[in-house]
Amino acid sequence: MAGTMRVVVIGAGVIGLSTALCIHERYRSVLKSLDVMVYADRFTPLTTTDVAAGLWQPYLSEPSNPQEAHWNQQTFNYLLSLIGSPNAANMGLAPVSGYNLFREAVPDPYWKDIVLGFRKLTLRELDMFPDYSYGWFNTSLILEGRKYLQWLTERLTERGVKFFLWKVESFEEVVREGADVIINCTGVWAGALQPDPLLQPGRGQIIKVDAPWLKHFVITHDPERGIYKSPYIIPGLQAITLGGIFQLGNWSETSNIPDHNTIWEGCCRLEPTLKDAKIIGEWSGFRPVRPQVRLEREQLRFGSSNTEVIHNYGHGGFGLTIHWGCAQEVAKLFGKILEERNLLRIPPSHL
């Protein structure tokens, strides 16, 4: 039907829900009728996003796709603009400051001017971390996965977006349901819908503790071992996340004792007062690791119909950090589809 769009978003993690919201916010008013539906086999608190500590921080090295740096910045600026709002904490959003620690001097990260107040650590500050000799201090943001997903779900529900608990086995079955455009936000499981040898799980395990006296994040780095393989302590809105596990190719979703010990010993060494912390729980999740984020259109032919798929997956350990920039980009691609199909009532305003 002319002017109606049926969009199915597959995946209800931060990528799926934020993309759904972005599309609906931008195009609901310019289309005769927009139907957005979310299909997923996991909803909060069972998504990968729920396991993430939630700190806005990209990887240290520049991404191979420079657009990703731009999407990271867009996300930070967007979240920062929400900080003055009374609802920030309800969204799971709060400013947080802290330390990145190294064993030797390293170049400044490309995002140093995105975060607030970036500077090197003074000698007295380094005295607090006897195993480390160099580091940074900056103010960033926490976007707690669970709270944010709940908030996104509320916003989407208000807008009439419907949610379906459905394990999608193929794009074809979604097309048969009547989807015009599919947004593929299936994260680490994208390979089940379309083989992608570039996509791998980067398994993480985290311990959540009650230690309300800790107000700063502390992230240690061991460049030889790789990102997130060194202890980190990240305060959330209520609990503290302890981590330091990154295992490429490991599909085990259960938490294990050796990893628990690695995390616990590493973090207690970093912060001795953790001995008094009460453990709330332990979780594992799979960072959807890929050399680059897959964010692109693809046309699929099923029978007589042409279905547009927009892929948006492979955000590794920086999904929350990059999500809004990617959602905007998907919305842009979606806008192009509408133009091509002459579906726009009025030209889309540049939001």
Add this chain to the structure above:
Amino acid sequence: MGQWRLSIEGMSLTNSPMGSSFAFPGPQGARPATSWENKRWCQSLLWVPRLLFQRQCQRPSEREESTDCLCAAHSEGATQPPPEKRPMDTVRIAVVGAGVMGLSTAVCISKMVPGCSITVISDKFTPETTSDVAAGMLIPPTYPDTPIQKQKQWFKETFDHLFAIVNSAEAEDAGVILVSGWQIFQSIPTEEVPYWADVVLGFRKMTKDELKKFPQHVFGHAFTTLKCEGPAYLPWLQKRVKGNGGLILTRRIEDLWELHPSFDIVVNCSGLGSRQLAGDSKIFPVRGQVLKVQAPWVKHFIRDSSGLTYIYPGISNVTLGGTRQKGDWNLSPDAEISKEILSRCCALEPSLRGAYDLREKVGLRPTRPGVRLEKELLAQDSRRLPVVHHYGHGSGGIAMHWGTALEATRLVNECVQVLRTPAPKSKL
């Protein structure tokens, strides 16, 4: 050592681990005018009028100079000079007040002054002291009557002391945490860098982007400092006092002379109580009302440079403040003021509208143009009582406490030296 013969008439005794015992006068306790000269009471034995201790020397041939031993066996009523301490004798020190000043001074004395016994005496203990209400942020005030170098020294000594604790496994027990944040100004200050800038960590001016969060403010400091919370820190200090052999006693002192002659030196840490105890009219309350609320997502402190509005996240709550009401003694919270504090704080941090479990607290800052840190020898008839005054820190109690406690301890040491130095014999 002689044998102790002890006769008690009615008063309760408390035994200290040091082996000495004493009792206190009852509320009516007017002391009769017994003098050292006439009664020859030996040291560390107390007290009049109900309790008598007598020490008898076993072997007269071993006795020292008659002026050193004051037991009945050795002198018959000749006038004696004021009490002296042989180097081995325990000096009995009473610390009046169990807020952060009293307890930290007691700990310092127990560590730094050898051969003394310490008793902390107060009518109020944690969690009912002024120190328990204070947020405990290490952001020092400026005392008009104290040289800046001295204030910086006190602040640095306190910061270093607490910094060592925060880096240890005891930080949470002691109630000391690290916290970062901003001090913001509505107009550019004449002094852009305060004297304490290099004592706190990572001090720098706020960037333009950081200031965007505070549209009413044009300038700011960003730094990391410490927060030391009374309700945990005071019990932690009390444990240390007791662990070092000190005693803690609940009692309201109405007059410093009550401590004579049971104690050789009095350390007066009674805060506002010094108006009465030391007759000090220079000290007055500056009333502070605060809200302690639940808002665990607030990880940074925010302080308006006026000192009137602040948000201080702590271990288990966030302190919102405040007020500075000079000369106001009212300890009851005012609901209108609470509303107004909340509104001022929400203007700086809108997410505080979601704060829950709000509790009101009031503290009276013991304010003076300068901290009173000095010795005074009280004299009445032939009685002498050395006093070290250590009070009047206003809004800078927690921020300066360890530095001033160290100084008070030096003064106590001076008093102890005097007591242990044999006086020249007076010509009578």
